[in-house]
């Protein structure tokens with residue numbers, strides 16, 4: 076990946092870049108990254124391996140980075156979303172507030188310096204904009220409202236939208252919340268992929284099974300969502316949702332070399348191979364621990380929550396590799412992640428899917444043409 080200013084007409088500053096999913100996507104959309112900022116030292120080598128010049132990678136607090144940040148067309152920020160989802164465990168209100176407060180302060184620094192980019196995109200988890208049932212004025216929903224208020228003060232047009240990654244070609248159900256600040260109303264990218272087209276490829280034309288000759292199509296059956304999608308009306312002009320089997324065709328074949336719990340140990344292991352023929356459940360940093368289904372569990376007490384659950388139910392493999400999860404996040408095959416194995420799982424699990432960031436990047440570039 077070369078960042079030598081080939082597409083120098085669109086320049087970005089990116090905060091909380093982590094493993095670089097959004098940075099790669101924005102680069103593919105033609106943005107030249109002037110500065111990539113993150114507090115976590117292990118991401119520097121990951122971003123370097125992706126081709127971003129070391130001189131543009133800053134490992135420090137965004138407040139410090141904001142003091143000298145260059146003028147750009149776009150500020151992309153993915154403020155940490157863990158505090159909200161971790162709130163129960165760590166009583167994390169303090170965490171949640173401080174992450175957002177720090178972000179708002181850094182935006183204010185850019186504005187004061189006169190280098191607030193004309194385009195702002197903030198990414199977060201779906202639900203971040205919802206208030207707790209017992210909201211006392213300091214819950215994640217309150218934080219999000221403060222953010223929207225500040226962005227509305229700084230930008231003529233603001234818009235919040237939840238996007239479904241699978242609708243943009245990600246082999247994974249990963250819904251994310253985005254807030255855009257822009258000089259005029261932002262046209263969100265329209266979906267390129269649909270469930271209806273996947274259902275049609277599987278159950279009407281059979282193209283899907285032709286493509287995967289070895290897939291046991293007879294073991295699968297049309298699920299209710301697919302049935303609904305097919306009876307919902309006109310044929311979708313979009314591409315089919317990308318499935319786990321599309322993304323990881325070797326997953327089943329590679330079983331021999333893996334720690335696999337066979338059905339004798341848990342009847343759930345590998346009991347639902349049809350899950351390979353849909354997008355995965357969400358890739359999470361905690362997939363390092365492997366599936367939530369425990370050995371000996373005989374009944375389904377919960378629905379699959381994470382990618383490791385889907386893969387376990389489909390194949391019996393308890394823990395997907397970093398590389399497999401990176402593919403489900405649409406990183407290119409062979410993408411390198413640095414740091415400890417633990418840090419690598421975190422970098423991949425917290426990333427924005429590359430192709431989703433690319434779709435947003437292309438829509439953002441339309442705004443500065």
Ligand SMILES: [Zn+2]
Nearest residue numbers: 206210214217
């Ligand atoms: Zn609230």
